[in-house]
Amino acid sequence: MENPGEVKGIAARAALWSARHRTLAILGWIAFVIAVTVLSGQFGTVEATGADQGHGDSRKADRIVEAAGFPERPAGEMVIVQNRAGDDRTAAVADVTAGLKKTKDVIDVQKPIVSPDGRSSLVTFAIAGDAEDASERVQPSLDTVARVQAAHPDLYIAQGGDASGDKLIGDKLDQGLNTLGLLSIPVTLGILLVAFGAVVAALLPVLLAIMAVVAAMGLLAFASHLAPTVDTTAHVMLLVGLAVGVDYCLFYIRRERDERRNGADPHRALVIAAQTSGRSIWISGLTVIVAMAGMFLTYDTTFVSFAVGTILVVATAVLGSLTVLPALLSALGDRVDAIKIPGLYRRRSDGRLWNGFLRLVLAKPLISAVLAVGALAVLAAPMLDLKTKAEGIEDLPATAPIVQAYKAVDEAFPSETAPVEVVVEAPSVRTPAFEAAVARLRAEVEASDGRLAGPVETRINPAGTVAVVSFGMADDADLTRLRETIVPAAFGTFTALVTGPAAGEADFHARLDASMPWVFGFVLGLAFLLLLVSFRSVVVAITGVVLNLFSVAAAYGMLVFVFQYGHFESLLDFQAADGIVNWMPLFLFIILFGLSMDYHVFVLSRIREGHDRGLPTKVAVREGIGRTAGVITSAAVVMVAVFALFATLPLASTKQLGIGLAAAVLLDATIIRAVLLPAVMALLGEKNWWLPRWLGWLPQIAHEPPAPVVTDRDDREPELAAV
Incomplete structure (x- = not known):
C-alpha cells in the first residue's frame, strides 16, 4: 500500500518526532534552558550606555563628550528653600548648608544662589563616588534636609537631583516591576485553573512559558554583544513571553484535549493538534516576529533592544510549544487532566452561550457589522485629538516628593533642572x-x-x-x-x-516621526503577505490587516480618553497631560498588531478547516468561531489581566502601556473576533477565498485535520491512513 501518510508541515513533523523521542525532547529542552542560562552568565550582558542612545546632533555631541576624557562627574543634588507661609529663609539656608557639610557622602556644597523673584534660594552639592550608584548613598542627605524642614515648618525645603530621583522614584519603579513580574505568574495560573479545571493542564502552559522566558533572557546576553540591551527589556520579555507562551500552549492543549474527547486515539489527537493548532502557532509566531522586527527600523537603541528581546522570547515560546509540549502531552496522555477541580472541570464545553450569540450575529450580519464598526468608531474617535509629548516630570505621581521639588526648582531656577x-x-x-x-x-x-x-x-x-x-x-x-x-x-x-534633555527629546521625536511610515508599512506589508501565503486569499489577508488596525485605533482612542481628557485620574493616580508619551503610539502599534495576530490566525485556521471540508462559509464561520471562542476568551483574559498590572506602576507611560494593551486585547477578543469578523465573513461568503489567477503559484497548505491514524504493529510511529 502506498503510504501517503507521511505528515507534512514543520509543526506536525516536530510533534511526531517529539512524541517518538519524548524523553530526549523533554530532557533536551531542560538542558537547553539550563545551558543558555549558565553560559549567558559566563558570557556577560552588554548594557547600552549613554553613547549608544540618542539621535541627531544631541547624540553626536554626547559621543564627543564621552570620548573627550572629561573627569567623571559625581551625581549632582540641589535643595530649594522657598517662601510659602514664612518669609525668613536666611536661617534655614544656613542650616541646610551647615548640615550638608557635616553629612556623610556629601561633597562640593556650593554657596546659595537666589532666584530672580527673590522668593527662593538654592543650595547645590554632589554625592561622593560613582554617579551610577549614588542613589545608594543619598539617604543621609535626604535625612539632613528632612530635619531642616521639620525645624522650619513655615518654609518649603526639599531636595531633588539624579541620585534622590533614582532613590525615591527609581526604587519604587523597580519594586513595582518586580512585583508585577511576580504577580503575573499566579494571576495567569489562576485564570488557567478556571479555564481548564485541572491542575496539571493549567500548570503546563505556565511552566513552559516561564522556561521560554528564562531561555530567551539567556540568549539575550549573547545578542547584546551585537545590539546592547536596556534594563527594561527583561520586563517586556517577561510579559510578552508569558502572554504568547501561555496562549500557544493553551491553543495546543485545548485542541488535543478536544480531539481526545471526540473519540480520537492519543496519536490521532496529537497529529490533529499539530497540523491545526501547531501550524497556527508557527504562522502566528512568525507574524509576531515580523511585527516586532519593525522596531529595528526606528534605529533607536531602546526599540532595537525591545525588538531583539521580544523576537527571542516569541521564537523560544514557539520552539517549546512545537517540540517539548507534544512530548509532554504524549507522555502524560489523559493524565493531563489530573487533579480535577470540583465545580470547574468539564469534560467538554457545549459553548451554548457563544453559539447562541454567533447565530444572532450570522442571522443579521450587516446589522452586526454596522453596530460593531460604530462601537469601534466611537471608541476610536478621541484618537483625532491624539498628541504626543516627551516624558517629563508631570508623568510621575503628583504626590511624589521628588516631583514637587523639581517643579519648584524648575519654576525658580530653570537653568538648573534641564x-x-x-x-x-x-x-x-x-x-x-x-x-x-x-x-x-x-x-x-x-x-x-x-x-x-x-x-x-x-x-x-x-x-x-x-x-x-x-x-x-x-x-x-x-x-x-x-x-x-x-x-x-x-x-x-x-x-x-x-x-541636553530638551535637545535629546527633540531629536528622539524627530527620529520617531521619520521612522513611523517605514515601520507601519513594513509591519502591515509583511503581515499581509504572511496571511496571503498562509490562507491563499487576498480578501482574508486584507480583512486581517484592517481588523487589527481597528483594535489599534480603538486603543489609541482609549488612551486619549483616559490620559489626555483626564478620566479616572484618581483611580489610576496620574495627572492628565496635553499629550501621550511620544514613543507610545509606535510601540503600542507594534505590540498590539503582533499579539492580535495570535487570535486572528488561530480563528481563521479553524474556519478554513471547515471550508476545506466543504462546509458553506457561514457554517464554517459559525463552527470555527464557536469551537475557538472558549480558548480565545481564556487567552484574552490572561493577556488583559497581565497587561492591566502595568497600570499599578508609578509612571504615566507604564500606565498608558497597560491600559492601551489591556483595552485593545479585550476589544479584539470580543467586538472584533466575536462580532465583526464573523459578520464580515458571512457577508462576503465565498468571496472570502478569492485569489487572482496570477497568484495561483502560491503553495497549497492544507488546513483540514489529517486522515485517520493507523499504527503498524512493528512501528509505533503514527502515520496517516491511505485514502
Whole structure:
C-alpha cells in the first residue's frame, strides 16, 4: 500500500518526532534552558550606555563628550528653600548648608544662589563616588534636609537631583516591576485553573512559558554583544513571553484535549493538534516576529533592544510549544487532566452561550457589522485629538516628593533642572577666538528677556579640544532658534552642537516621526503577505490587516480618553497631560498588531478547516468561531489581566502601556473576533477565498485535520491512513 501518510508541515513533523523521542525532547529542552542560562552568565550582558542612545546632533555631541576624557562627574543634588507661609529663609539656608557639610557622602556644597523673584534660594552639592550608584548613598542627605524642614515648618525645603530621583522614584519603579513580574505568574495560573479545571493542564502552559522566558533572557546576553540591551527589556520579555507562551500552549492543549474527547486515539489527537493548532502557532509566531522586527527600523537603541528581546522570547515560546509540549502531552496522555477541580472541570464545553450569540450575529450580519464598526468608531474617535509629548516630570505621581521639588526648582531656577549644553570641538578651545564666541553667546543669553537663563558656564576637557558651554532655557520652543540662529552666529566656524534633555527629546521625536511610515508599512506589508501565503486569499489577508488596525485605533482612542481628557485620574493616580508619551503610539502599534495576530490566525485556521471540508462559509464561520471562542476568551483574559498590572506602576507611560494593551486585547477578543469578523465573513461568503489567477503559484497548505491514524504493529510511529 502506498503510504501517503507521511505528515507534512514543520509543526506536525516536530510533534511526531517529539512524541517518538519524548524523553530526549523533554530532557533536551531542560538542558537547553539550563545551558543558555549558565553560559549567558559566563558570557556577560552588554548594557547600552549613554553613547549608544540618542539621535541627531544631541547624540553626536554626547559621543564627543564621552570620548573627550572629561573627569567623571559625581551625581549632582540641589535643595530649594522657598517662601510659602514664612518669609525668613536666611536661617534655614544656613542650616541646610551647615548640615550638608557635616553629612556623610556629601561633597562640593556650593554657596546659595537666589532666584530672580527673590522668593527662593538654592543650595547645590554632589554625592561622593560613582554617579551610577549614588542613589545608594543619598539617604543621609535626604535625612539632613528632612530635619531642616521639620525645624522650619513655615518654609518649603526639599531636595531633588539624579541620585534622590533614582532613590525615591527609581526604587519604587523597580519594586513595582518586580512585583508585577511576580504577580503575573499566579494571576495567569489562576485564570488557567478556571479555564481548564485541572491542575496539571493549567500548570503546563505556565511552566513552559516561564522556561521560554528564562531561555530567551539567556540568549539575550549573547545578542547584546551585537545590539546592547536596556534594563527594561527583561520586563517586556517577561510579559510578552508569558502572554504568547501561555496562549500557544493553551491553543495546543485545548485542541488535543478536544480531539481526545471526540473519540480520537492519543496519536490521532496529537497529529490533529499539530497540523491545526501547531501550524497556527508557527504562522502566528512568525507574524509576531515580523511585527516586532519593525522596531529595528526606528534605529533607536531602546526599540532595537525591545525588538531583539521580544523576537527571542516569541521564537523560544514557539520552539517549546512545537517540540517539548507534544512530548509532554504524549507522555502524560489523559493524565493531563489530573487533579480535577470540583465545580470547574468539564469534560467538554457545549459553548451554548457563544453559539447562541454567533447565530444572532450570522442571522443579521450587516446589522452586526454596522453596530460593531460604530462601537469601534466611537471608541476610536478621541484618537483625532491624539498628541504626543516627551516624558517629563508631570508623568510621575503628583504626590511624589521628588516631583514637587523639581517643579519648584524648575519654576525658580530653570537653568538648573534641564540645562542646554553646547558642545564645541576644535584643535584647541583655549584660544581668544573661543573666548570671544562664549562672550557672544553670553550676550545673547542676557538679551533674551528670560527665555535663556544664566549663568553661562564652561567646562574644558584636559586636552583642551572639547568644551561644554551650559545655560538654561525657559521654553523648549526656543531650541530651533538656538540651533539654527544663536549658536551658529556665536561660534562661527567652530564645530558646535546643541545637546541636553530638551535637545535629546527633540531629536528622539524627530527620529520617531521619520521612522513611523517605514515601520507601519513594513509591519502591515509583511503581515499581509504572511496571511496571503498562509490562507491563499487576498480578501482574508486584507480583512486581517484592517481588523487589527481597528483594535489599534480603538486603543489609541482609549488612551486619549483616559490620559489626555483626564478620566479616572484618581483611580489610576496620574495627572492628565496635553499629550501621550511620544514613543507610545509606535510601540503600542507594534505590540498590539503582533499579539492580535495570535487570535486572528488561530480563528481563521479553524474556519478554513471547515471550508476545506466543504462546509458553506457561514457554517464554517459559525463552527470555527464557536469551537475557538472558549480558548480565545481564556487567552484574552490572561493577556488583559497581565497587561492591566502595568497600570499599578508609578509612571504615566507604564500606565498608558497597560491600559492601551489591556483595552485593545479585550476589544479584539470580543467586538472584533466575536462580532465583526464573523459578520464580515458571512457577508462576503465565498468571496472570502478569492485569489487572482496570477497568484495561483502560491503553495497549497492544507488546513483540514489529517486522515485517520493507523499504527503498524512493528512501528509505533503514527502515520496517516491511505485514502
